[in-house]
Amino acid sequence: MKSFMNIAVSDYVDCPYCSRRFNEKAAERHINFCKEQQKRLTSKREPSQQEKARAAAKTVSAV
């Protein structure tokens, strides 16, 4: 049991952008996503209320 847990934990990957941990498959997708998010956050000025609302609406419709 213990060794199984250790193996499972070692499979987790730290996202270099937000420091959260994901399993290998999720990390692959998440890190790509997170990289784009960080790029936007760092390269753009603070978004306005309107832009935030638009981004939120976009996220909802995408899901």
Ligand SMILES: [Zn+2]
């Ligand atoms: Zn992340």
